[in-house]
Amino acid sequence: MAAPFVDTARITVRSGNGGNGVVSFHREKYVAAGGPDGGDGGRGGNVVVTVNDHMSTLMDFRYKRKYVAGNGMDGQGKRCTGKDGEDLVLRVPRGTIIRDSETREIIKDMSDDTPFVLCKGGRGGWGNKHFATPTRQVPRFAKAGLPGESRDVILELKLLADVGLVGFPNVGKSTLLSVVSRAQPKIANYHFTTLFPNLGVVYVEEGVSFVLADIPGIIEGAAEGAGLGHDFLRHIDRCRLLIHVVDVSGSEGRDPVEDFEAINAELKQYSPELASRKMIVAANKVDIMTDPTLLQRLREHVGAQGLELFEMSAAAHQGTRELMKRAAQELQQLPPVAVYEPTYVERPPQVDTSGEVEIQQFDDTWVVEAPWLQRLIANVNFSDYESRNWFDKMLRQSGLFDQLEEMGIKDGDIVSLYDLEFEYQR
Structure with missing residues (x-):
């Protein structure tokens, strides 16, 4: 009996979390003050979609609805970076359109041979080797990895025929x-x-x-x-x-x-x-x-x-x-077969900034950690000016800067947020 033809499927995909950085110091006989050598965490695995010309149906997605990539490994001593999480590769028939399940906007038309990264893995956290400075030679802190992305999408097959x-x-x-x-x-x-x-x-x-x-x-x-x-x-x-x-x-x-x-x-x-x-x-x-x-x-x-x-x-x-x-x-x-242009527009994430914040001071460095801060950083494109402004606005609205000032932060001190550092200016 032939397998049923399936041309639509709704699935949930999630990329892997980044591994945590590690606090470690070099220990070797006859080597004094070896210094920090904690390695970074590995990158979380991506969710990648590729075209498989041997597939003619979305049958593979009929019974399994959740797909998760591998998490990055934690860093190790001796400046060893953790292993990256394994990418999850989803194979679909040529002509499959990926839509956002909520808005039904087109994210990608899988009509060419180029693999598409649907969800990027979380960045690995920095080990304490990154935080050594002439004035801070013994950093006793490292950073946690950032969480991966999660998406609910609809796969819709539109045959590629002349x-x-x-x-x-x-x-x-x-x-x-x-x-x-x-x-x-x-x-x-x-x-x-x-x-x-x-x-x-x-x-x-x-x-x-x-x-x-x-x-x-x-x-x-x-x-x-x-x-x-x-x-x-x-x-x-x-x-x-x-x-x-x-x-x-x-x-x-x-x-x-x-x-x-x-x-x-x-x-x-x-x-x-x-x-x-x-x-x-x-x-x-x-x-x-x-x-x-x-x-x-x-x-x-x-x-x-x-x-x-x-x-x-x-x-x-x-x-x-x-x-x-x-x-x-x-x-x-006649013109060539139509390829649909993406219509999906990334929207600022809805992040609740009311959760508790953990702040630690190490000399002139203020290490800030919070679960909501992880989610916030993971969704910001720091190469984009507007995204950076929005990020700054969210931090101010959360009351984080007010809390730092109450604890005595000074202009020029370093604020460390996971894998992001900047000088504090009032």
Whole structure:
């Protein structure tokens, strides 16, 4: 039994925490005043997303919803840095879009081969070797590592295909795909044979090929959730060209013109931009056609809309090669497959600064530690001027500077916040 097709998944990812720095002093016979040699903690592991072209579904994420990278190891004496946490690599099918679960904004479109760091590991804490100065030769403090990032995201697969086959169920889309490519979709004479999208590569001639997608049959009301079409309309979002397959045989008593307009109405309701995309009409099953007027009416109807119609029979391999050649010609004139630009904007973290703060004085250095301070520093980009201003504002609002002044801090003293140090100025 084939595994079910899964094209959406909601998961939680968390990068590893940074390891703690260590307090250590060099001890060696005949070496006086060896000095501090405490090593730094290792970096926490990142959560990295990569593309795997052997995957065609998000099935791997159906049952496991939480993914955590490795923590960094603590530092050691002799200036030994702790081992970095192991990165967690998530492999997804090409064309997977990563969205923020709360806002549904696009974080990354995994359509290229570049690995994407979804969550950065926490920075390792500094060992006491960093805090030795001419006036502070015996620093008896080190820094804890910073926590990793955590995110709730939605994975959404949008197939990367050049051409999409659309139409009602049982009009011959799967048969056409099997004839013009090496794909082997399930084919039978009943509705909804295709339960998930199928992809095939069509080789037209030397150096000319394209990817063709067979989308499950769309029915009226699909854009509102009826039938299977609603679940899979997203997979034709990227298609540069649509081939609208219409059954003109009359074997099921259907009207080709009504079918053609019904499908176009569903596409327009789902996405007006998609409905306006370049389209070729394929009149299928002409070999068993009982009423030639059905084909003639469809030809006149699509011709009035400026669309090209091809007569064909996928089952009899009749007209299929001509249709694929025409599709390849059209693709040469069309822009490349769409890649979605990120729309996600990082927002300042909501950090409760009302928790307790531990402050220790070592000569002219004031070491400040607090769980909320860890979270705050981990979410600040110190290379960005606005981020630094926001960080300073949060520290002042927390009352930290007032507390330091009450304890006697002076201008020019060093304030040490985990792996961040700065001179205090009123």
